[in-house]
Amino acid sequence: MDILTVNNMGISFDSRTKKNEKVKILQDINISIKEGEIVALVGESGCGKTTLGKAMVGIHKPTAGTICYKGKDIHTMDKKEFMDYRLGVQMVHQDSFAALNPNRTIFQSLSLPLLHNKIAKNKKDAEKILSEYFTEVGLTPPEQFLYKYPHQLSGGQRQRILLARALSVKPKVIVADEPVSMVDVSLRIALIDLMTRMNQKYHISFVYITHDLATARYVAKDGRLAVMYLGKIVEMNNIREAIDNPKHPYFQALIAAVPSHIGLGKSEMKDLPLRSLDMPSVNNPPSGCSFHTRCPYYKEICENESPQLREYKGGMIACHYAEEVG
């Protein structure tokens, strides 16, 4: 069953450079997250991954389309349904320092949603619940971490705290935005393994945002991959098929650029000679298919018509010439 669905969603922001102008950051986003599945969302810096993640948890409001939780549009829900959604879809932010109030102890920050939503009866109960999750994420003994301030902890410890915070409200979906990018390399695998364990133990769906394909494949080994380019999803498939047989020309080029020693399965892709190495800005994407300025398979229609994400060979691809290039 789909727990969270994003339908034809677009997001525009006020332009940072031109007064009274909007810039479209996301366009025509369609993606469903099933109960208990892991979806890795990949794409280069600035393509809109965080914006999509924040829209999924309700931080950004769509300017077009809808987001539905358990089949209901989150922006037309009644108060009770909305509270259920707010608890049900949690985000683990990339910057763990910014995500925690520096003037509050970890306990003060994390107990608030538990008390406010009556998940904990009182402070003692909140301490008991948080201690259990701290133990689960490897922060032991819990009392050594609960009464510290964020700056007194390491990046890896703060990242675990964010995961414990998300878990403590018993969510259905966790959107994890580059959760290990600020953590020491030696700790990354442990944190990723922890998330996959939480996925199996609590049947929580994960949207795992990253620009690193190797990590995406490791996290979502039995799940799906969605590839973004300049504010749109251009390819989606189960992760093994997606990486072994990339179909969209952009993703083919991305896979071909991964050094062979990283070993992305059988993806021995030949280099794709791009028409241009310049990455256009998401604030001003090219017309039609936004990859047309770089795509080696470009034809005139690509410049004029935006290809919709459509089914192709068991996955989804947004390319007019999928049958020829994929």
Ligand SMILES: Nc1ncnc2c1ncn2[C@@H]1O[C@H](COP(=O)(O)OP(=O)(O)OP(=O)(O)O)[C@@H](O)[C@H]1O
């Ligand atoms: N509040 C905002 N107002 C205006 N523009 C914004 C806002 N937030 C993000 N942007 C712009 O939207 C685009 C997409 O940003 P986003 O953070 O979603 O990308 P990303 O794929 O997460 O990148 P990264 O991999 O670097 O984290 C960027 O060009 C960014 O400058």
Ligand code: SF4
């Ligand atoms: S629609 Fe055209 S430009 Fe876009 S990826 Fe396909 S072939 Fe290339």
Ligand SMILES: [Mg+2]
């Ligand atoms: Mg980001």
